[in-house]
Amino acid sequence: MNSKTSVIVGLGQAGLGMAEQFAGRQQGVSTFVIDSNEQPDGLQSTYIKISPEPNPEAYEENFNRVAVEAQLPNEIGLTLFITSAGAVSGAALQILNILREKSSLLEVIYIKPDRTILSERGILQENLIYHVFQEYTRSGIFDRLYIIKNSKVENAIGGASLFSYYEKINEAIVGTMSTIYELNQHKPLVGTLTAPYETARICSIGAVDLESKEEKPFFDLEMPRENHYYFAFTRVQLETDKNLHRKIVDLLKKKSETDNVKTAYGVYESPFNMSFGYFVSYSSSIQKNKGD
Numbered sequence: 001m002n003s004k005t006s007v008i009v010g011l012g013q014a015g016l017g018m019a020e021q022f023a024g025r026q027q028g029v030s031t032f033v034i035d036s037n038e039q040p041d042g043l044q045s046t047y048i049k050i051s052p053e054p055n056p057e058a059y060e061e062n063f064n065r066v067a068v069e070a071q072l073p074n075e076i077g078l079t080l081f082i083t084s085a086g087a088v089s090g091a092a093l094q095i096l097n098i099l100r101e102k103s104s105l106l107e108v109i110y111i112k113p114d115r116t117i118l119s120e121r122g123i124l125q126e127n128l129i130y131h132v133f134q135e136y137t138r139s140g141i142f143d144r145l146y147i148i149k150n151s152k153v154e155n156a157i158g159g160a161s162l163f164s165y166y167e168k169i170n171e172a173i174v175g176t177m178s179t180i181y182e183l184n185q186h187k188p189l190v191g192t193l194t195a196p197y198e199t200a201r202i203c204s205i206g207a208v209d210l211e212s213k214e215e216k217p218f219f220d221l222e223m224p225r226e227n228h229y230y231f232a233f234t235r236v237q238l239e240t241d242k243n244l245h246r247k248i249v250d251l252l253k254k255k256s257e258t259d260n261v262k263t264a265y266g267v268y269e270s271p272f273n274m275s276f277g278y279f280v281s282y283s284s285s286i287q288k289n290k291g292d
Contacts, residue, residue, distance in 0.1 A: 009034065021174035079106050131286075180205065180280060190267050197284065202283045210275055210276065222283065
């Protein structure tokens with residue numbers, strides 16, 4: 001992910017599940033979980049236990065910065081911080097202040113909960129986290145904010161059984177993110193990918209169905225300025241489909257004209273025994289809460 005030490009930090013149960021998925025996929029990356037529950041058995045990540053508190057405000061006020069800071073690396077290249085909006089997210093800004101000081105790049109994944117099932121206190125906390133994270137990102141304190149909704153991921157993967165729901169959701173998110181990170185380390189065979197607009201720091205990700213050409217976003221990002229597409233094909237398809245590049249260019253040209261969004265793309269040889277497509281959408285605009 002980065003030439004320096006790269007770190008994944010998951011906060012709470014949502015952060016734990018995704019950090020563990022990253023631990024199993026990303027070589028050379030240190031993963032940490034911060035939570036107030038007892039450490040689960042068989043954890044791959046380094047576990048940092050904080051004191052349980054009754055509400056988000058208490059997690060922020062009683063946060064032991066010295067104890068947490070001592071357990072995190074000092075020289076970090078890229079940090080990816082993952083959280084949702086549970087009570088323990090009250091400690092998120094305290095942790096992010098530590099990580100900002102230690103990290104060259106600080107990116108955040110926010111798993112946006114279903115607001116219809118939150119308590120009144122939960123809605124207030126979600127409003128706070130959602131707004132503050134976006135303002136911090138726009139001001140450049142965070143280098144990137146990825147907003148993701150589990151219900152959108154569920155739709156993208158065609159559903160998930162109750163027995164393995166969060167495992168499959170986390171698998172899809174982490175698989176997409178880690179593959180995009182990996183492809184960004186390589187020069188595409190052909191493409192137009194460059195750095196996105198500097199001010200377009202609020203993002204989401206998604207998958208592209210290569211058969212139907214349907215995009216399946218993991219969050220409906222409002223007012224995107226730019227979309228980056230990552231297409232990876234098997235060697236056999238790259239060698240035999242002589243119209244492949246033209247199909248991609250025509251598809252993206254049509255999208256750019258109809259959506260009025262700048263598009264860029266890269267074509268790669270697939271590291272797996274299948275072809276796939278992913279995308280990242282970038283926006284400069286604050287995303288509104290829609291009540292769902």
